[in-house]
Amino acid sequence: MSSPPASSLPFAPAASSWVNRFAQLGPAFFTEMQASGVPSPAWLAHSPACAQTLGWPEDWWVSNPPALEVLSGNALWPGMRPLASVYSGHQFGVWAGQLGDGRALLLGELNTPNGPMEIQLKGAGQTPYSRMGDGRAVLRSTIRELLCSEALHHLGVPTTRALCATHSPLPVRRERAERAAVVTRVAPSFIRFGHFEHFAHHGLHAELRQLLDFVLAQHFPACQSAPQPALALLGEVTRRTARLMAHWQALGFCHGVMNTDNMSILGLTIDYGPFGFLDGFDPHHICNHSDERGRYAFERQPHVAWWNLHALAQALVPVIGAGLGDEADVEAIQAELAPFAAEFEAEFLRLMRARLGLATAQDDDKALVDEWLRLLARHHTDYPIASRRLCHFSTAPGADLSPLRDLFIDRDAFDAWGARYAARLQQEDSVDAERQARMCTVVPKYVLRNHLAQQAIEQAERGEMGEVQRLLKVLSRPYDEQPDAEADAAFPPDWARHLEVSCSS
Structure with missing residues (x-):
């Protein structure tokens, strides 16, 4: 008997593929829980490139009700261990206290041909860290994250990824009633600066050390043999963050909300909210309507990253040495932070020379x-x-x-x-x-301008999901001439000037 076509086979990663290393840290780091799920889910879009990263067949999602239910938060594959992690952080430069995965849920960590990858749902309901929120995401925020995280990946910028998105008729109240949606995010780790800040702020030094040891072992093994592993980690994160900022500035990308809880310990672009690519070049551009004082204006992004690295350094003090009062510790910390400016300038100039x-x-x-x-x-x-x-x-x-x-x-x-x-x-x-x-191989013709995302959102809100997938395909080839997509590389329309994005976007 001949085998059925791949698209008709039920797809699920083997239970033994789930390694779930973060879940082994213990209950001080997370709350184990199930997603809330959504009624009548349907596929919104998917990224073939991200599926390839996981080692999955390109058509893994076709005619696959189990996968649709799992990635909408309604079911689990064997081996998954869902949890919401706790962290804290500075928001707009002010200590915000305990935060955590308020609308994200880590389904588990999967062994892939490209190393272990965490699979996370965003928008799958309330967690203990939702802080009066509903834990949901809506079409517009989900579409924006799906498109931009994949677009940045294809532009060569370190970033979390988006495997797919689903939607549901479940109403979600923001400024108005909107349709619920869930995006599946992928990254080697979603650990942020804020995870370290949480344990340092609360004096949980044993847990801080445990987190440090975990991050070193899983993601920075070369730092483990250093005389001061925490200092070595700080230096490596400083350099990675500097290079990330250089990519953003050369590309004209504005993140919009660079809180310390939105800073990846791996130097990835993470947490897509009120982001934007520059249309007219304006160093003072503020892409976040909620950023009234312009803390996260385009030209300030490297300075904010530098500030955030100091917050991370402060959090690492208890596991570096005798304490911040020790002059030797202060000098050692400053020495690890010092390369930021030179690393940023060198990488930015390298990228601009290429451009x-x-x-x-x-x-x-x-x-x-x-x-x-x-x-x-x-x-x-x-x-x-x-x-x-x-x-x-x-x-x-x-x-x-x-x-x-x-x-x-x-x-x-x-x-x-x-x-x-x-x-x-x-x-x-x-x-x-x-x-x-x-x-032409380093200067993109296609970037995700706000008006392109908005057009895809408006069509999706009318029930026409095809534009999201089309635009995702265009953005996967940002440097190529694409005759059928010339309009996507044209000047933005006049109405695009009035588009505003905020933290609810």
């Missing part, structure tokens, strides 16, 4: 990059489009630069920078065709 097509490094490159960014800021020039058109810059005498030049009101200012740029390219004997092709 400008520079194949060699010269001392005045930083000035050239800074002048380019100031020119964009002065005119609020569309950052994705200007960056992509720069890929087609030609050093040939009399070359037509009008597609790029016309983006700037002050043409003379652009001409002055263009002449300097052309001279720099000629210094390294840059070949236009070769450089242009190289730049």
Whole structure:
């Protein structure tokens, strides 16, 4: 008898594949519980690339009622051990006390070809850490996270992933009644700075040490042999965070709510809420409508990350040495935090050199990059489009630069920078065709602008889910020319200027 097609086979990871290492830490770290589930769930969208990361077949979800129920919070696969973890943190620079997984639930940790991965539901109901919230997510927030986490992955930015999303007719009240949805998130770990802050703040030093040892063993084994493993961890997290900030700034990505409980210990982009990609280049841009004082404005993101790393360092003090009053400890901590600025600058300049097509490094490159960014800021020039058109810059005498030049009101200012740029390219004997092709592999044509997400959301709210999957496919190839998706790379419509996103988005 011939085997049935793969899509008709019931799919479930083997029970023995679930390792659930975090669940072995003990009840001080989490509450074991079941998801609340939703009525009449249906698939919203799925990421074939994320499924591949897990080693799952691309069509794992097709005609698969058990998977739909599990990833909507209505059932479990054998071997899963669902739990909500506890953490604390600083929100908008103020100590917020105990927080935790208020609308997230870790289903378990799965062995995959790419190492152990945690599988987490977001929007599956209340937990002990919901703080008067309902623990639910809605279509708009779910769609935004699904699209952006996968988009950033394909842009080469460290991030948590999104495997799929489901939706339900269950009404959820935000500013208005909305449809419930659940996103399945994937990451090697969802541990945050706030996990360490929680145990340090409450004087639970034995648990803090236990958490440190766990993170070192599972995620930073090279730090275990250091004379001071906690210091070594702090140094590694500092460098990873600096490089992450460089990616965000080079790409024009605004996170919007960089609280310490939203900072990944692995240096991943985590917790997608009121994020946004820059349209017009504006260093002062605030993407979070709730951020009235602009703490998390685009240009401030590296500074906030630096502040958050100091909060992490403070939390690690009890497991570093005699205590913060010990001058040697203070100096040792400062030494591990000190590389942040140099690491950020080096990585940012590396990324911007690539975006400008520079194949060699010269001392005045930083000035050239800074002048380019100031020119964009002065005119609020569309950052994705200007960056992509720069890929087609030609050093040939009399070359037509009008597609790029016309983006700037002050043409003379652009001409002055263009002449300097052309001279720099000629210094390294840059070949236009070769450089242009190289730049198009690092400067995306497609990013998740707010209006694209909004259009997908509005269609989904009308029951038309196909646009989410289409856009997910486009964003999986951000550097490619896609003739059928030209509209997704066009200037944003005028109405997009009035879009606002907040923490409920």
